Amino acid sequence: MEPAMKTTPTQNWDTNVVLSVEHLTMRFGGLLAVNDLSFNVGRGDITALIGPNGAGKTTVFNCVTGFYKPTEGRIVMRHGKGFQSEKIEALTRTGRQFNDDGDDRVFLLERMPDFEISKRAKVARTFQNIRLFGGMTALENLLVAQHNPLMLASMMTIGGIFNLPGYKKARAEAIDFAAYWLEKTGLIERADDPAADLPYGDQRRLEIARAMCTRPHLLCLDEPAAGLNPRESTELNNLLQYIRKDHGTSILLIEHDMGVVMEISDHVVVLDYGEKISDGSADQVKNDPRVISAYLGVDEDEVAAVEAMIEMPPSERTPIPAKPAASKAKKKPGKNGKGGKS
Amino acid sequence: MEYFLQQLINGLTLGSIYGLIAIGYTMVYGIIGMINFAHGDIFMVGSFIALATFLALIALGISALPLILFITLLVSMLFTSAWGWTVERLAYRPLRGSFRLAPLITAIGMSIVLQNFVQITQGARVKPLPPQIQGGVTLIEGVTENGTIAVQLSYMQMIIIFTTLALMIGFSLLISKTSLGRSQRACEQDQKMAALLGVNVDRTISLTFVMGAALAAVAGFMFLLLYGVIDFYIGFLAGVKAFTAAVLGGIGSLPGAMLGGLLIGLIEVFWSGYFSVEYKDVAAFSILVIVLIFMPSGLLGKPEVEKV
């Protein structure tokens, strides 16, 4: 809690937290990909994780969803309301993965294997390079996502082999649920087509629909707007708003398209070189000088000025006016100049 | 102690042969990502060619043994290379870019074809060749309660170990210094890109098979000299062991293949020497399983980072 960072200390993501990443560090051999990163994701918020290429965003995602085991740090997922500090501390001491609290469980994601995170902690994700089951139909893709409940309904396959009524009913419901999401993503006409046959934009939406079919509390989207045309981008915005409003699913997304980020995000966290450089509402973040310098780069002679300012307490800073993206000398090489609305 | 040293020498000799075959597996796997199941049988073909050449040279009246050995080595390398080239051209090239199980099946098919071709043309009975190179040096002589025990390094073993060493050095230089080696490494990384940059991918892959076959021929010749008996079926077990060696060392890595070969040879010989001859194969395969479980990319292989 560093209230000095924020203009108003009672933001949703400070009090009503669904996911908190605490002092996360991830090392690959000698490479420090994420360094002591902490941030919260508010329940019901759309939170964007942004930063230049190679800032460590996808690594954070992979840690949250269990594909990487963090070198250090704690990642807490809450199904119940509030911060629940005491419960979490108690759980941390036990060495268990989650507590038995009915619907109000807390989960220590860094201790859980990847599939358990989706199955129990209810964190779903999509991938930067789409990972659909290409040879299976759109409908089948969404049925695979409902594997665990269907597996229970088929009594671990035994009831399914004999086609018992309990399984038949569950199967019909699963198809209905899949159809619901196909409807919502505008893919119902393509339900029986193989996923690899769909156009790119449809594949992106199908992947979101598939993630939603696991009935997640938190949906993590890795660059959902990448490669979409403007119309598809707008549709995506609407879809995400719908998921958040009507399903109460919190959303954490990585995005490069600032249009998307600024329009729909309640909360933006900015990473650069594996560290958090800014955290706040979209408006706060886009006026943060460190964000501007990280994103746009600054002229050589301004580097010192900017660095000096970064050392200052935030209250004494004055925003540097945004430079056009075409600024010639970059402070750090290898950054993309996407500035979007700044 | 003497017994141990003797086994060590025997193990290194056998391991050199496995290592030479393993290089063929590892290079092919590195460049086109397939298990060339027919490679063990190329080794067998090599040993048959060597045998026929050897006998033909004697029949021609050449009596200088070093000369015979040298010519036999060259001839078997050359002719076995042609077999390696042909197998690639017929069974693998038409399937380039196809899905990965297809070339595996043609490889198994090719292996069956080679075994049966040799069986039909050369007969199913074993071919014994009396030891040609005799004698050796006694390194250590020790006394035990059962009498004296000597650690022998035979000339045969010397030839095998030194030839392998020389080939390995020459080969490493070929891969690291020449443009062929560069093309090969480029194809390993990205065939399409290599082709766009003017590397003749088909030719590079063909040459990889040719080199692998040439080394297998050397191994085949040495196997013939060392054991003095070959048949059409020796390729299978030697091939599986050598592939095991390549995987053990980390597939795609040349030093790894050699190291893996030596290790498999040592494991086999020591297991036979100290425990039981019958279960030497079980020992080699068990080590493979254990290594793969705890080090999935082998001893010298690059660890595979799971891309998400």
Next chain:
Amino acid sequence: MAAAPNSGLMADSVKDAAIAALLVAVLGFFFFALRTDIGTGGLDLTYRWGMWFTAIAIVFAGRLLLNLFVFKTAKPVTSGITITVPAALTTVVGRFLGPVLLLMAVGLPFIVMVLFPDRDRQFIDLAILIMTYVMLGWGLNIVVGLAGLLDLGYVAFYAVGAYSFALMAQYLNIGFWTALPLAGLLAATWGIILGFPVLRLRGDYLAIVTLAFGEIIRVVLLNWYDFTGGPDGISGIPKPSFFGLDFSRTGGFAEYFGLDYSTIHRFIYLYYIILALALITNFVTLRLRKLPIGRAWEALREDEIACRSLGINTTNTKLTAFSIGAMFAGFAGSFFATRQGFISPESFTFLESAIILAIVVLGGLGSQIGVVIASVVMIGGIELLRNLGFLKEVFGPDFEPTQYRMLIFGLAMVLIMVWKPRGIISSRNPSAVYKERKKISSDMVAQGEGH
């Protein structure tokens, strides 16, 4: 005017054929022209120049003809015989092929007895053999075709099944019908024991480890002389009874039903046992495909990482595929033991695994009908080659046609794969349908990890 391109064609073709002939001359020199044989006082070298020249000439002529009429010409003679099957017909065939084959399979012993009264035993025996491979292919199809796990040691579970029954019969005096489920269970248990440590390995590593396990089991069977009889194998394995009735000359099946005793009864009975076992395998596989577990297998073949992100325990999912596949191999193995009455490690070599895998891949991964077609073609094909005795009259008494069986088998494997890399039947049927069932082309279907 037509002469110019023709002479070009001729020159091209001759040149190409000459290269092919030269290659054969090089490759065949040490195999056709020279032959080593054990003689007095060591190895004798014999020269067979005639054979070498014949081989070269045959390849030259063959290649030249192929070049002139197929490969190089603008109008290949084969273009006329491309079979174009109307789409409507293929769907009709697709729909009825299964039922028709099933009917044929059920009636087969009687059809054979009517059509070939003097060779019925031989043909029913062949049908039993083919059906065994169909069953093994269907079992392996679960592992390789559905779950995308490359298993090169499938024969290990076949051996476990066969030896379980044989040993149970030998030491515990247990009959076939009691031993059958136990053998399947044992094989499945072995599937789990072997699968658990290795299933996290990727594609080709998994392949080599399964191959190693297959060899380990064979070597143990070969050397554990006191228990398994080692290379001598186990003989005197009991035949299955028909509800307690034996197929013996007196007091058995024939007498009970008032039939004339004939050995064919037992063959027909064995045929129906393997047919039933195979159909159970098929039924279970088809059902499983439509259940969450089967869909998870296929999803695993498509993308393992995506599976994990959807909460699927991939280790358990792989283990179920592995052990269910092993179970069916176990059933098939104990059937094999009872049919042969004798088993030895010889029957469970890597070649057997390779043949089963070839059947699955040649048939088209994941396709049940494909496995049937491939088994009939490959296994039926090699067995038919046994009947080429008449060639002896053409090539002289030294000519032994049966020794060419495996050579032709290997060539067929290569040729079929080059011709149809995706297998004979290569489209996928979706496991669930919203509105309209559409076949999925194999280009989209993944082949499993590590490719």
